[in-house]
Amino acid sequence: MPQPLAIVVGDRFPVGERMYRLTPRLAQSTSAARSVLIDVAQHREVITYGELSDAIGRSVLPRHMGPLLSMIDHDCAARDEPGLAALVVSAATGEVGTSDDSWAAPQRLACWERWGGAPR
Template sequence: MGGELALTVGERYPVGERRYTLTPRLAEAVARARSVLIEVATHREVITYGELSEAIGGVVLARHMGPLLHMLGHDCAERGEPSLPALVINQAKGEVGTDDDAWAPPERGACWDRWSRG
C-alpha cells in the first residue's frame, strides 16, 4: 500500500520556511510512515510522534519528524489524497504539533473516510 512515493528523490520541497532535499534515506522513511499511517487510518485512529518513530524502525526520531511529515504531506497532495500527517499527534497536546492545528481535524476525518474499513 505504501511503496513508491509520488515525490522525486533529489528534488527540493518546502518544509516550513526552508526547502529540504528528498534524500534516499528520507524517502525510505516517508514511504514507511505512509504505510504505517494508512494502517492507522484504516482503524480510524491517531498515532503519536514517538509511536510513529518506533513503527518506522527509529530511522527518524520523534523530535525530528517535521521534515518527514512535510514530505509526506507533499506526497499526499501529489496523489490527490487527504493529508496523512494529520493522524500524527503530540501526546501531551492531543493534536498535531504545528503552530496552527486547525487544518488537522478535517484532514484526519478525510483520511479516516478514505482508508477506514468500516
Template sequence: MDYDDLANRARAALIMAAMRRSTVTYGELARAIDFDPSVPPSHHMKRVLDIVTDECDSRGEPSLAPLVVNERTGEPGKGYQPNGEAWHKSVRRCFNAWSPA
C-alpha cells in the same frame, strides 16, 4: 539518514492508522518506522511528514500528517500546517479516504 525510506514507511503506517480510524503519537510513529532511537524524532519527523504530505498531494489524497499527534495533548505538534480546515476535519478526511470498504 534516508528520509525517503522513512517517509515510505511512515506513509504505510499512517495509512494503517487511517484504516483503523486512529491517530498515532510522534513516538509511536518513530517506533513503527524504526527511527534511530538515539536521535530525537522531533528533529527529523517534520521533514519525514513533509515528504509524506508531498506524496499524498501528488496522488490527490488528503495529507496523512494530521494523524500524528503529541502524546500529552492529543493534538498535532507545533510544526503542523493546517490546509485551511480545522484539524479534526483533516483527520476525518483521512479516515474517510482510507476507510476499508
C-alpha cells in the same frame, strides 16, 4: 509494506520556511511512515510522534519529524489524497505539533473517510 512515493528523490520541497531535498534515506523513512499511517487511518485512529518513530525503526526521531511529515503531505498532495500527517499527534496534547492546528481535524476526518470506511 512500504510503497513507492509519488514524489521524486533529489527534488526539493518546502518544509516550513526552508526548502528540503528528498534524500534516499528520507524517502525510505517517508515510504515506511506512509504505510504505517494508512494502517492507522484504516482503523480510524491517530498515532503519536513516538509511536510513529518506533514503527519506522526510529529512522527518524520524534523531535525531528517535521521534514518527514512534510514529505508525507507533499506525497499525499501529489496523489490527490488527504494529508496523512494529520494523524500524527503529540502524546501530551493529543493534537498535531503545529502552531495552527485548525487544518488537522478536517484532514484527519478526510483520511479516515478515504482509508477507514464507515465509522465503527
